[in-house]
Amino acid sequence: MNDAGPSGLAFLFSRTGWRIRMSHSAECPECAAKVTLPDDAVVGEIVQCAECGVELEAVSQDPWKFARAPEEEEDWGE
Amino acid sequence: MLLSRIRVEEKLLLKAFRKRDITVDTVDDRQLIFDLHETPDWTGDVVLERCVNHSRALHALGILADHGVVTINRHEVAQICGDKLETSSALRRHQVPIPRCLVAFTPESALAAIEELGYPVVLKPAVGSWGRLLSKVNDREAAEALLEHKEVLGSYHHSIFYIQEYISKPGRDIRSFVIGDETVCAVYRYADHWITNTARGAKTENCPVTPEVDRLSRAAADAVGGGILAIDLLETPDGRLLVNEVNYTMEFRNSIDVTGVNIADRIVDYVLAVADERPPAPRPGKALNV
Numbered sequence: 065m066n067d068a069g070p071s072g073l074a075f076l077f078s079r080t081g082w083r084i085r086m087s088h089s090a091e092c093p094e095c096a097a098k099v100t101l102p103d104d105a106v107v108g109e110i111v112q113c114a115e116c117g118v119e120l121e122a123v124s125q126d127p128w129k130f131a132r133a134p135e136e137e138e139d140w141g142e
Numbered sequence: 143m144l145l146s147r148i149r150v151e152e153k154l155l156l157k158a159f160r161k162r163d164i165t166v167d168t169v170d171d172r173q174l175i176f177d178l179h180e181t182p183d184w185t186g187d188v189v190l191e192r193c194v195n196h197s198r199a200l201h202a203l204g205i206l207a208d209h210g211v212v213t214i215n216r217h218e219v220a221q222i223c224g225d226k227l228e229t230s231s232a233l234r235r236h237q238v239p240i241p242r243c244l245v246a247f248t249p250e251s252a253l254a255a256i257e258e259l260g261y262p263v264v265l266k267p268a269v270g271s272w273g274r275l276l277s278k279v280n281d282r283e284a285a286e287a288l289l290e291h292k293e294v295l296g297s298y299h300h301s302i303f304y305i306q307e308y309i310s311k312p313g314r315d316i317r318s319f320v321i322g323d324e325t326v327c328a329v330y331r332y333a334d335h336w337i338t339n340t341a342r343g344a345k346t347e348n349c350p351v352t353p354e355v356d357r358l359s360r361a362a363a364d365a366v367g368g369g370i371l372a373i374d375l376l377e378t379p380d381g382r383l384l385v386n387e388v389n390y391t392m393e394f395r396n397s398i399d400v401t402g403v404n405i406a407d408r409i410v411d412y413v414l415a416v417a418d419e420r421p422p423a424p425r426p427g428k429a430l431n432v
């Protein structure tokens with residue numbers, strides 16, 4: 065388990081200097097690991113927890129929250 | 143954009159629309175309520191269907207079509223492509239070459255059909271994707287066991303036995319992408335397994351769009367009603383190409399880098415072109431004199 069909060073302000077250093085960016089991370093509801101979303105993440109996006117491997121769906125933003133993604137159904141596909 | 147979840151493809155599409163300053167509303171099919179008597183108020187100029195559930199896509203497209211909403215793909219296309227039996231029939235009607243296919247409705251007649259076709263054969267559920275529940279049946283004992291399992295454990299859908307000739311392909315198949323009237327690109331899908339879906343781990347490489355790949359791909363797309371479609375082609379040992387399946391909510395994440403074609407951009411081009419066309423009228427109903 066780690067102490068990652070659902071979101072917050074993160075200070076990042078870039079070539080142009082210090083800038084402020086919202087943290088795109090939240091806790092995995094399965095194993096409590098910190099799961100990071102890409103910068104362009106949107107609600108509904110599917111990511112995989114690197115620690116427990118479970119598929120997660122980003123269900124809300126500000127703060128980001130995850131729920132277990134729906135299980136594959138028989139008529140899923142292309 | 144009607145969707146179930148935001149996969150890589152949906153993100154690529156949203157990004158491609160955003161790049162052109164096109165406003166896209168995303169509608170989650172889990173939250174949808176349709177009133178059959180009212181035209182939905184969220185449909186905009188055109189609805190791009192990207193649902194992961196075939197049944198939801200099919201019914202949503204049907205209701206939208208009834209109200210004259212322009213959709214991509216059209217309801218009729220989803221009806222055909224969502225069912226392998228319908229797809230094979232449409233391809234055959236349009237004289238597009240396909241593997242030999244037999245259909246039976248009972249385990250006994252299915253076994254007879256399998257024996258007539260000769261081992262090995264491939265059994266597929268009529269509805270399904272990503273290589274799920276495909277069976278290569280090598281002998282009679284395997285056929286008997288599989289048919290019994292399907293009958294006892296499967297839903298009624300699994301008692302429509304779709305039996306296809308097994309094509310000994312060269313460790314790969316071809317996936318081509320047709321958007322409108324053009325085959326925009328194609329990939330080889332390589333796998334050690336006889337199932338070569340990328341959802342099952344197949345690797346992609348660019349496949350040149352030869353005149354034959356182009357001709358067959360566009361013919362297959364036309365046969366099912368056209369739109370944005372991914373065509374699966376099989377190479378036979380004697381050098382022919384056969385159309386195996388047609389997919390109407392295509393995935394393309396593994397085919398952009400290897401082909402160098404920005405498929406999401408090409409889809410956006412097509413969506414905008416369709417949106418500019420005159421919208422269809424609502425589907426006519428028949429008045430009942432009572």
